[in-house]
Every structure is written in C-alpha cells, then in structure tokens.
Amino acid sequence: MNIVIIGASHAGIALADNLRKDGYQDKITIIEKLNIIPVEKPPLSKKFLDDDFSEENIQLRKNNWFKLNSIELLLNKKVLEIDKDINSIKLETKETIHYDFLVIATGAKANFLPDNLVSVENQSTLRNIYDIKKIIKLLIGKKHITIVGGGYIGLELASSLKKGNYEVSVIEMSDRILERVASKQLSQFFTELHQDNGVNIFCNDKLQEVIAKDNKFYVKTNFNDFETDLILVGIGVSPEIQLAQKIGIDCEKGILVDENYKTSCENIFSIGDCALNKNEYGIIIESIHHAQFSASRVSSFILGKPKPVFENPWFWSDQFNIKFQSVGIYKPNSITIHRQGKREGSHSWWSFINNELRCVEAVNDVQAFTIAKMIFERNIFISQEQIKNKALNLKELIQ
Numbered sequence: 154m155n156i157v158i159i160g161a162s163h164a165g166i167a168l169a170d171n172l173r174k175d176g177y178q179d180k181i182t183i184i185e186k187l188n189i190i191p192v193e194k195p196p197l198s199k200k201f202l203d204d205d206f207s208e209e210n211i212q213l214r215k216n217n218w219f220k221l222n223s224i225e226l227l228l229n230k231k232v233l234e235i236d237k238d239i240n241s242i243k244l245e246t247k248e249t250i251h252y253d254f255l256v257i258a259t260g261a262k263a264n265f266l267p268d269n270l271v272s273v274e275n276q277s278t279l280r281n282i283y284d285i286k287k288i289i290k291l292l293i294g295k296k297h298i299t300i301v302g303g304g305y306i307g308l309e310l311a312s313s314l315k316k317g318n319y320e321v322s323v324i325e326m327s328d329r330i331l332e333r334v335a336s337k338q339l340s341q342f343f344t345e346l347h348q349d350n351g352v353n354i355f356c357n358d359k360l361q362e363v364i365a366k367d368n369k370f371y372v373k374t375n376f377n378d379f380e381t382d383l384i385l386v387g388i389g390v391s392p393e394i395q396l397a398q399k400i401g402i403d404c405e406k407g408i409l410v411d412e413n414y415k416t417s418c419e420n421i422f423s424i425g426d427c428a429l430n431k432n433e434y435g436i437i438i439e440s441i442h443h444a445q446f447s448a449s450r451v452s453s454f455i456l457g458k459p460k461p462v463f464e465n466p467w468f469w470s471d472q473f474n475i476k477f478q479s480v481g482i483y484k485p486n487s488i489t490i491h492r493q494g495k496r497e498g499s500h501s502w503w504s505f506i507n508n509e510l511r512c513v514e515a516v517n518d519v520q521a522f523t524i525a526k527m528i529f530e531r532n533i534f535i536s537q538e539q540i541k542n543k544a545l546n547l548k549e550l551i552q
Contacts, residue, residue: 154179157252161185164425164444165258171452188229198309202317257423261390295382303330307387312472322353392427413454465529478522481512494518
C-alpha cells in the first residue's frame with residue numbers, strides 16, 4: 154500500500170509522523186514542489202532578523218528523519234493532475250505515481266495587490282523560506298518599510314523590523330487591525346502596542362497609487378502620502394485547491410472535507426490550510442494546531458483507530474515583548490469581557506455569543522489560556538457573570 158501526500162507542509166509532515174508512530178509500515182511518499190527540506194513557518198515572520206536564524210535551525214525534520222522512517226520525500230516535484238479513476242498522479246516530470254490513499258496538503262498561497270497598483274515584482278509576500286531570504290536581501294541598505302495588511306503576519310513582520318531598527322508603516326483598509334480574527338479590544342491592544350513601539354498604523358486607509366522611482370516607492374493612500382524603500386504585502390492567502398477542483402472534488406473557499414477529512418472523492422483526503430471542515434469549524438483554519446489535528450484525524454481513519462475528539466483551534470503570536478495565545482474562534486457579534494491577569498501586563502478577553510463561550514484571547518497570561526483550553530476540552534459551561542466576577546480565581550472554573 155502507498156499513501157501519497159501532496160505537500161511537505163506542517164500538515165503533511167505531521168501525517169507521515171503519525172502514521173509511522175501508529176504502526177503503519179507500508180510506503181509513504183511526500184511530494185513537495187519546493188526544492189528544500191520543509192521548514193517551520195512561525196519563525197519566518199517572528200525571528201528572521203535574529204542572530205541565530207537559519208534554514209537549518211528551523212527545518213521541520215532533518216534529512217535523516219525521512220530516511221530513518223522510510224519516508225520517500227520527492228523535492229522539486231510539481232503535481233500536474235490526479236487521475237482518480239486509476240488512483241494515480243502525474244508529475245510535471247511526466248512521472249506517474251500510484252496511490253492507495255491520497256492526501257492533499259498543499260496549503261495556501263499569498264495574495265497579491267492588483268498589478269495595476271503595484272507590479273508583482275515590487276511586492277514581497279511571505280509564505281516560505283525563499284520569500285524570507287528574498288526579503289532579508291532586499292532589506293540591505295533600506296530604512297523605511299511599508300507593510301500592506303494588518304493581520305498577524307503583517308504585525309509580526311512589523312515587530313521584527315522595529316527590533317531591527319527599521320522605520321515601519323502598516324496600512325490596513327479595514328476599520329481596525331486583525332478585524333477578521335480578533336475582538337475589538339485585542340485589536341486596540343495591539344494597535345497601542347505597535348504605536349508605542351514606533352510603528353505607524355493607518356487603518357481605514359487604502360492604497361491609491363504607488364510610483365516606483367530611483368529605488369524608492371512614492372505611496373499615496375486615501376489619507377496619506379509618503380516615501381518608502383520596500384513594500385511587504387500581507388493581505389491574506391488563498392488555499393491551493395486547483396488540483397482538487399480539476400477532478401471535480403467538492404470545493405468552496407477550501408477543499409470540503411468531513412470530520413475524518415475525507416473529500417467527496419473515494420480515498421482522497423485534504424488537511425491543513427487548504428481543507429474546509431465545514432461541519433465542525435465552519436471556516437478555514439490557518440494554524441499549526443489545525444495542521445496537526447487534521448493530520449491526526451486522517452491517520453486514525455486510515456489505520457482504523459478511534460477518531461480523535463474535536464479540538465477548538467488554538468493559536469499564538471509573538472510581537473515585541475508580548476506572548477499572545479488564543480483558543481476558539483472569534484465571531485464579530487460577540488460580547489467580550491476583559492480580565493486583568495495576576496501578573497503585571499497580563500490580560501485576557503473572553504468572548505461570548507448567547508452566553509456561550511466562543512473564544513479566549515490572552516496576552517502574557519498563560520494561566521488564562523491554559524484554563525480556557527481545559528474549559529473547551531471538557532465542554533464546561535461558563536457564564537458571562539462568572540467571568541465578570543473579578544474576585545473569581547479562574548482555577549475554580551475547572552475544579
């Protein structure tokens with residue numbers, strides 16, 4: 154039997170690891186379009202200016218791991234098409250590989266600004282090690298950096314660049330940074346954090362014109378005009394679903410999967426950032442946790458083991474001196490309650506819909522995050538009144 158994984162992503166590597174640890178002894182083939190050993194994604198935006206940052210230090214697995222676990226890793230190989238009728242895939246090199254189970258773990262690609270606004274060659278995005286190597290080279294001799302997009306990647310880049318003594322401006326077209334994924338209170342916290350550290354945050358603003366001249370860019374937005382040396386773009390991603398679409402697999406924004414991450418095609422699964430588990434999550438979850446969780450579901454199904462219980466997604470971000478952690482999915486119509494943590498500078502925000510806890514966001518507050526995770530895992534009912542009670546010790550919620 155051969156299990157073929159398209160994409161040496163966090164999800165793809167996690168699946169291969171789970172299969173071997175759970176006793177699967179037959180063939181595993183991982184096909185990766187990049188010509189590198191896969192690396193961890195978080196350090197790319199968080200640590201790329203650190204002295205000890207290197208490709209070798211952030212590899213997901215060392216080369217000998219694949220050999221020791223008898224996993225065939227095919228680098229620099231692009232999958233052209235899937236033939237679901239004969240269970241095979243065709244590579245750009247004209248090779249054909251048979252599969253018994255196929256797992257699409259292709260992740261997502263960065264979105265670009267319209268080419269008529271900024272030419273593609275003048276936009277730098279961040280999805281892989283090649284992107285960050287390019288950015289590091291482009292930073293040489295530069296002073297002012299403009300980041301388009303106030304999501305987590307954009308803010309982590311801003312934090313890293315400020316620590317590297319660059320001048321940084323962030324342009325966000327929404328009313329606030331992190332609008333799609335975070336509470337208003339957390340958005341305000343991070344806005345103030347970045348402004349206090351010298352980052353210019355322009356919200357409810359939109360690029361109108363960018364003129365490239367003399368190795369600089371002259372930027373005009375709805376409300377501002379300024380000169381910058383480099384433009385980094387972090388305006389979200391688009392799941393890589395084209396292979397699935399070509400063979401008629403049900404897709405929406407992502408590849409539709411059931412609770413076992415099976416697609417609408419027999420023996421084909423999808424995991425990680427390209428998969429849409431609509432029944433349990435309702436949206437595409439872009440996180441390391443979801444990559445690992447979706448991989449565990451597929452491994453268990455293929456090996457006939459009990460299905461891992463549902464887990465609410467969790468996420469983290471490092472910016473300046475802040476360790477941010479969240480669990481659950483924030484919804485825009487939530488009622489959010491703030492709690493001061495036990496330690497100075499620690500906070501948590503608890504968001505409810507119809508008195509049901511949906512999301513907890515914690516800043517420098519590991520205790521609140523850990524307890525919130527346990528609340529979700531144990532399905533404990535928590536009321537708004539309990540969280541509003543400042544005298545409450547959060548540990549009481551899980552006793």
